[in-house]
Amino acid sequence: xxxxxxxxxxxxxxxxxxxxxxxxxxxxxxxxxxxxxxxxxxxxxxxxxxxxxxxxxxxxxxxxxxxxxxxxxxxxxxxxxxxxxxxxxxxxxxxxxxxxxxxxxxxxxxxxxxxxxxxxxxxxxxxxxxxxxxxxxxxxxxxxxxxxxxxxxxxxxxxxxxxxxxxxxxxxxxxxxxxxxxxxxxxxxxxxxxxxxxxxxxxxxxxxxxxxxxxxxxxxxxxxxxxxxxxxxxxxxxxxxxxxxxxxxxxxxxxxxxxxxxxxxxxxxxxxxxxxxxxxxxxxxxxxxxxxxxxxxxxxxxxxxxxxxxxxxxxxxxxxxxxxxxxxxxxxxxxxxxxxxxxxxxxxxxxxxxxxxxx
Numbered sequence: 001x002x003x004x005x006x007x008x009x010x011x012x013x014x015x016x017x018x019x020x021x022x023x024x025x026x027x028x029x030x031x032x033x034x035x036x037x038x039x040x041x042x043x044x045x046x047x048x049x050x051x052x053x054x055x056x057x058x059x060x061x062x063x064x065x066x067x068x069x070x071x072x073x074x075x076x077x078x079x080x081x082x083x084x085x086x087x088x089x090x091x092x093x094x095x096x097x098x099x100x101x102x103x104x105x106x107x108x109x110x111x112x113x114x115x116x117x118x119x120x121x122x123x124x125x126x127x128x129x130x131x132x133x134x135x136x137x138x139x140x141x142x143x144x145x146x147x148x149x150x151x152x153x154x155x156x157x158x159x160x161x162x163x164x165x166x167x168x169x170x171x172x173x174x175x176x177x178x179x180x181x182x183x184x185x186x187x188x189x190x191x192x193x194x195x196x197x198x199x200x201x202x203x204x205x206x207x208x209x210x211x212x213x214x215x216x217x218x219x220x221x222x223x224x225x226x227x228x229x230x231x232x233x234x235x236x237x238x239x240x241x242x243x244x245x246x247x248x249x250x251x252x253x254x255x256x257x258x259x260x261x262x263x264x265x266x267x268x269x270x271x272x273x274x275x276x277x278x279x280x281x282x283x284x285x286x287x288x289x290x291x292x293x294x295x296x297x298x299x300x301x302x303x304x305x306x307x308x309x310x311x312x313x314x315x316x317x318x319x320x321x322x323x324x325x326x327x328x329x330x331x332x333x334x335x336x337x338x339x340x341x342x343x344x345x346x347x348x349x350x351x352x353x354x355x356x357x358x359x
Contacts, residue, residue: 005088007033009041009079012094015063016142019071019099019229025063026079029088036083043079049093051076072100072226097226099143103181103213105234110207112184113234119179120217126192127217131168131183134210134233138162143214143227154203168202168213183213184236207239 007029016023022045028038043064044053057064069075076093100118107114120127130151132140146165157166169181169189184205191198205211215228 002083002085003035004083004086005029005034005036005038005081007081008089008091009062009081010091012077012079012091014096014144016144017096017099017226018142019101020069021065021067022069022075022077022096022098023063023065024077024096026091027062029081034081034083036085038081039084040082041079042082042087043077044090046076046078046093049076049095069098071098073098095224097219097224099226100215100217100228102229102231103215105231108234108236110237110239111204112182113205113211113236115181115183115213115231115234117179117181118215118228119176120173123219124173125218125220126170126172127215128167129169129171129181129183129213129215130165131211131213132165132230133157133163133206134212136161136163140212140230143216143230154201158203167200170200183211205236207236210235 009029010027012024012026014022015025024043026041026043028034040058040060041062042056042058044056045066046053055066057066066075066077074095074097076095078090078093080087080090082088103115103117105113105115117129128151130143130146134140150165152160152164152166154166154168157164168183169187170191171189172192175189183202185202186204187202188199189202191200210233212230212233214230216225217227218225
């Protein structure tokens with residue numbers, strides 16, 4: 001006699017997920033409780049453990065790809081089996097998270113790639129950062145396909161022919177430091193779940209090579225988890241391209257500092273030259289009671305500063321607008337001083353602008 005199934009579908013699980021979909025599979029009820037041949041299954045997805053179904057699927061298969069979902073959202077799935085007589089009861093609801101959106105690459109050098117991680121805002125135990133070198137990869141699977149046993153270390157990845165995903169780092173809520181992560185920076189982190197010390201080395205990357213990463217977030221001790229989607233492929237700088245090397249920023253700052261010191265050195269030289277220039281003429285002409293004496297060691301000439309037409313009692317004819325030597329000397333020094341301080345002011349302006357702009 002054929003009856004409706006008295007058992008419920010078993011082992012409901014996700015085999016892959018993305019930020020907008022869940023791929024769900026299940027097993028039929030126990031054979032003794034099927035009460036005949038199973039004709040179909042009805043799957044239900046809801047926002048709450050025993051809430052109303054906002055989407056259902058009736059199928060003869062034992063899987064369901066649910067699309068158009070929200071990222072990093074918990075959904076509950078339950079399934080019932082039916083014979084040709086009718087449906088049985090729903091299984092218990094099983095909760096699954098959709099994936100988080102992928103980390104974003106923001107910078108690259110010859111040996112590193114910098115990403116903005118998706119640090120969980122809700123309670124979690126720890127998360128892995130998993131990386132994959134995109135050379136000699138047989139197939140890139142969705143992150144949820146990879147079990148922990150499929151993930152290798154950096155050292156193991158370097159010694160195998162076909163590239164496999166490797167754990168670059170593991171973080172707990174107490175060890176994660178912001179959302180900036182530099183893939184390839186050489187940092188070592190410990191697996192918090194290992195009874196023996198297990199180090200993960202975030203080893204340097206190869207120049208001119210593409211990589212992708214994802215994060216696997218472990219929510220609780222039961223193993224509930226979700227992942228981020230794979231990041232887009234990001235390529236390290238080529239070996240001959242030094243424009244984005246690790247020292248790029250420091251070199252720019254070094255050149256800026258050298259430029260500033262060069263400007264200060266020029267200003268200092270001009271100031272010293274002006275001081276020497278003025279000291280020279282002050283030493284050549286010394287004022288004594290309204291008269292000057294040339295500093296040649298012989299006192300061979302006396303210059304009447306008051307009377308430019310007299311040199312040792314003789315006179316000379318002033319031609320046109322020609323200035324006496326003493327007036328000409330004072331005029332030129334004054335002009336030079338004005339020119340010098342104008343230069344100094346401009347130099348200071350350039351220095352201030354460089355400080356403000358960081359050039």
